[in-house]
Amino acid sequence: MPDAIFAHPRLVSVYDAFDGDRTDLLAYLGIADELGANRVLDIGCGTGCLAVLLADSGRTVVGVDPAAASIEVAKSKDPAARITWVHGDVTALPALDVDLAVMTGNVAQVFLSDDSWTQTLRGIREALRPDGHLVFETRRPARRAWTDWAADTDPVILDVPGTGPVEQRREVTDVSLPCVSFRFTYRFLSDGMVVTSDSTIRFRGRDEVESTLIAHGFRVLDVREAPDRPGREFVFIAERTT
Incomplete structure (x- = not known):
């Protein structure tokens, strides 16, 4: 069940105000450009800030989130219905054949058990086209x-x-x-x-994240800093292996 901060209607109504300036998301637009990604899956899309930016850049976007209240706020930012909004999680998605899947806002840390993380990686792999990319951030435990x-x-x-x-x-x-x-x-x-x-x-170290990616059908291409939070987070760029 999603945390109340994402699911309670009263909290979702003020979420963006307390989340503040999301200029950090511009780095993900740059990575999408770098990878030539035209079809993007935003996992844990929340209130839709990144998904809307991606759609504004001309991309085809699917946003998925288990919190219905957050999805409703996201839809309100997309009056032209350019984005496909899905209430649920990535394990229930069909094969979307997307170029890029992203998890921002440290969404990767909400998967507490090894099994839930494994199922998420498998779902992402199935949603990606062959040689598609997964990009996400996670806080450095150290x-x-x-x-x-x-x-x-x-x-x-x-x-x-x-x-x-x-x-x-x-x-x-x-x-x-x-x-x-x-x-x-x-x-x-x-x-x-x-x-x-x-x-x-859950805080996972770099070695643990890399080993789980490799074990579930990904090749790690790069591990970067979050440009606005140097020394605080890893940004993983991985490629689906065929």
Whole structure:
């Protein structure tokens, strides 16, 4: 089941405001250009920020996400229905024959078990054309991002258009490596409503990610920095083997 931050209608309505400027997504447009990708699958597309950018660049785009509320927000950004929006996960997709599959926003870390990660890689491979590419980011475990999260306890308050002022707090609730759990608490100051969202993500090292890619039909072509977050994340570029 998707975390409340992606699935609760009230939280999804303010998600983009708290997510902030998504100029980080421009790097993925550049990679799509570099790879000559015209048909793109956006896995864990959320509220559709990247999918819309890809469609704006003239590409054919499929966005898939298990959170129905997020898909509805994404559809609202695509009034011309240029993008195929799918409520579900990549394991249930037909063979799409796409050139490129992407996972941004550290979507790759939500797959906690080895089995769920394996099933996801298999689903992606089936969706790609032969020699198609998979590109995704994941946080470097050695950077220990959770220590920064635990130290940053100050609330963030934003005045969200159509909603009013909203307070967000984050707390780390458990560190049992390779998994880390945290909670977001939102207080809607206009009416006092409080909604919480609990999440757990898994940190996989570079060697582990590379070995699982190779084991499930991919060739690792490159591992890069996220240009706006140097030293914090790996960006994997892999090719489906025939």
